[in-house]
Amino acid sequence: MSLRLSLVIPAHNESQRLPRYLAAVRSYLPNCFQDAYEVIVVDDGSRDGTCDALRSLQQEWPALRILCHARNLGKGAAVRTGMLAAQGDLLLFADADGATPIDQESRLRRAIDQGADIAVGSRLLRSPDVACRRSLPRAVVGRLFASGIRCFLPLPVRDTQCGFKMFRREVGHSLFQAATECGYLFDIEVILEAVRRGHRIAEVPIEWSDQPGSQLNMLRESRRIFHGLWQLRHRQITLEARKQHGENAT
Numbered sequence: 001m002s003l004r005l006s007l008v009i010p011a012h013n014e015s016q017r018l019p020r021y022l023a024a025v026r027s028y029l030p031n032c033f034q035d036a037y038e039v040i041v042v043d044d045g046s047r048d049g050t051c052d053a054l055r056s057l058q059q060e061w062p063a064l065r066i067l068c069h070a071r072n073l074g075k076g077a078a079v080r081t082g083m084l085a086a087q088g089d090l091l092l093f094a095d096a097d098g099a100t101p102i103d104q105e106s107r108l109r110r111a112i113d114q115g116a117d118i119a120v121g122s123r124l125l126r127s128p129d130v131a132c133r134r135s136l137p138r139a140v141v142g143r144l145f146a147s148g149i150r151c152f153l154p155l156p157v158r159d160t161q162c163g164f165k166m167f168r169r170e171v172g173h174s175l176f177q178a179a180t181e182c183g184y185l186f187d188i189e190v191i192l193e194a195v196r197r198g199h200r201i202a203e204v205p206i207e208w209s210d211q212p213g214s215q216l217n218m219l220r221e222s223r224r225i226f227h228g229l230w231q232l233r234h235r236q237i238t239l240e241a242r243k244q245h246g247e248n249a250t
Contacts, residue, residue: 006088021098076186
C-alpha cells in the first residue's frame with residue numbers, strides 16, 4: 001500500500017513532551033489515513049532517554065519509524081534526515097512539543113489539494129476559526145523577528161519559523177536534498193530555494209499554543225541568527241547575480 005502522509009518530527013531531549021504529542025498523533029492519523037501513513041521521529045542526539053522511550057512504543061505501533069543521529073546536529077539536520085527518508089505522497093514536519101495540534105494538517109492538506117506545492121502553517125495570519133495562543137513576550141519577539149527577516153530577504157511568507165509545514169513529496173525531497181542549513185534558519189533556506197524554483201507556496205493560518213520547555217532563546221541567540229540571515233541574503237544575491245549574468249550572456 002502506498003503511503004498518503006509522512007509525518008516527520010525532529011526531537012532533541014524530548015522524553016517529556018514528545019510522548020504526549022505522539023499519543024494525539026496515533027489517535028488522529030488512522031481516522032484520516034487508515035494505514036496509509038508513517039510517523040518518522042528523528043532523535044537528534046538526545047541524552048535524556050528519548051530514543052529508549054520511542055523503542056518501546058515502536059513495538060506496538062508499526063507506523064512509527066525512529067532515526068537517530070549519534071550526536072546533536074541541529075533541528076535543520078534532523079528535519080532533513082526525516083524528510084529525505086519519508087515515503088508518503090505528502091510530507092509534513094511538526095515540532096515535538098505539539099504546539100500545533102495534529103488535526104491542523106487538514107488545513108495544509110487542503111491548500112496542497114487546491115494546487116500549492118508547499119503549505120506553510122502561520123501563527124501571524126488571522127482567521128475567525130483559528131486560535132493562536134502566544135504569551136505577550138513571545139508574540140512580540142516573534143513579530144519582530146518576522147519583520148527582521150522580511151527586511152533581509154524577499155519572502156512571500158510572513159511566519160517562516162512555524163514548525164508545521166507540508167510538501168508534495170517530489171518537491172520536499174528536491175528542496176531538502178539541496179538544503180545545507182542545519183540549525184534554526186533551515187526553514188528560510190528551504191523557502192528561498194522554493195521561491196527561486198518557482199514552486200507555489202500557500203501560507204495557512206493554524207491553531208497554535210505556547211508550550212513550556214522551549215529550547216531556543218531568541219534574544220540570546222539573536223547575534224548568531226542574524227549573522228545567519230546575512231549569509232543567506234548574500235547567497236541569494238549571488239545566485240540572482242549569476243542568473244542575471246547567464247540571461248545577459250544569452
